[in-house]
Amino acid sequence: MAGVGPRPSRRIAPDRTVRRRREWQDTRRPAWVMWLSVVCLVGLVVTVVALAGSDRMSRPQAVNGDMLGPDNSETVDEYLVRAAASVQEAQETQDAQDAPRWALVTPVTPAGPGELAEIFSGMPDLRVSTLMAGESRWQVPEPADGHRREDVFEASREQVASSAGVGLDDPSLDVLGVLVHATPADLRTLADRPGVLAVEALPPDAAYGRFGLRPVTVADREEIR
Numbered sequence: 001m002a003g004v005g006p007r008p009s010r011r012i013a014p015d016r017t018v019r020r021r022r023e024w025q026d027t028r029r030p031a032w033v034m035w036l037s038v039v040c041l042v043g044l045v046v047t048v049v050a051l052a053g054s055d056r057m058s059r060p061q062a063v064n065g066d067m068l069g070p071d072n073s074e075t076v077d078e079y080l081v082r083a084a085a086s087v088q089e090a091q092e093t094q095d096a097q098d099a100p101r102w103a104l105v106t107p108v109t110p111a112g113p114g115e116l117a118e119i120f121s122g123m124p125d126l127r128v129s130t131l132m133a134g135e136s137r138w139q140v141p142e143p144a145d146g147h148r149r150e151d152v153f154e155a156s157r158e159q160v161a162s163s164a165g166v167g168l169d170d171p172s173l174d175v176l177g178v179l180v181h182a183t184p185a186d187l188r189t190l191a192d193r194p195g196v197l198a199v200e201a202l203p204p205d206a207a208y209g210r211f212g213l214r215p216v217t218v219a220d221r222e223e224i225r
Contacts, residue, residue, distance in 0.1 A: 066202050066203075066210070068103070068212065068213050068214070069200070069212070069213060070214060070220065076221065079198070080197070083104075083106075083198040083199060086202075087103075087187050087199050090184035090187065091185070093184075098185075100182055101181070101183075101184070101203060101206065102179065102181055102211065103180050103182060103187050103199055103201040104177050104178070104179060105178040106176070106177050106197045106215065106216050107176070107195055107196060107197060108197045109221075110171065111174060111175045111195070112157070112174055113150050113154040113157055116149070116150075116175060117149045117150035117153060119178075119190070119193060119195045119196060120149055120178075120190075125182070126190075128149065128152075129180060129208075130179035130213075131153070131177075132179070132213065133176055134172045134173075136164070136172075137213070140152050157173055160173060176216060176217060177215030179213065187199050197216065197221075198216070
């Protein structure tokens with residue numbers, strides 16, 4: 001027939017509802033992925049709860065058995081003998097003669113900054129860590145360039161006095177014991193100095209914070225003969 005040609009194509013508008021449903025199905029994860037996520041979440045919660053209730057996380061770490069200072073069961077004279085033996089043993093242990101270790105230095109009398117500076121004079125390799133006075137303990141840094149140990153001790157005493165609300169001359173600030181980190185040779189040098197009552201050394205593998213500390217108190221010193 002004349003005038004008859006191909007019929008023009010008709011464009012069918014897409015069904016948006018069907019398209020959205022198909023797109024959602026394409027992006028949907030398999031059911032096993034969801035259940036795996038749930039199991040992992042539950043496991044995480046159980047782990048957190050268990051750690052929160054464990055002794056290691058909820059309680060202070062206990063000391064590993066080492067102790068610096070006199071035991072409750074011994075006299076001060078007995079402690080002085082034991083402390084001297086610890087330094088001697090440190091020097092005689094061939095495999096650890098040069099290994100620094102923690103030690104407690106006890107002044108003859110409760111000491112102020114000047115007396116402490118005299119005790120530790122001329123020992124640049126020794127590390128003074130903690131001062132103990134009465135019930136107070138405070139860590140001290142090593143002196144910066146151009147400063148002396150006495151400057152550090154005085155600054156620490158001023159800070160503690162200010163915090164405690166007492167004067168700088170208050171006897172409660174006098175130091176009863178000093179925690180140091182030093183080689184056996186330096187500890188022997190300290191033990192022989194006139195202002196030192198005792199030096200007690202720990203084994204070289206003793207870790208900071210894992211041993212107890214008990215200085216020789218003023219009352220203990222009255223037992224010394």
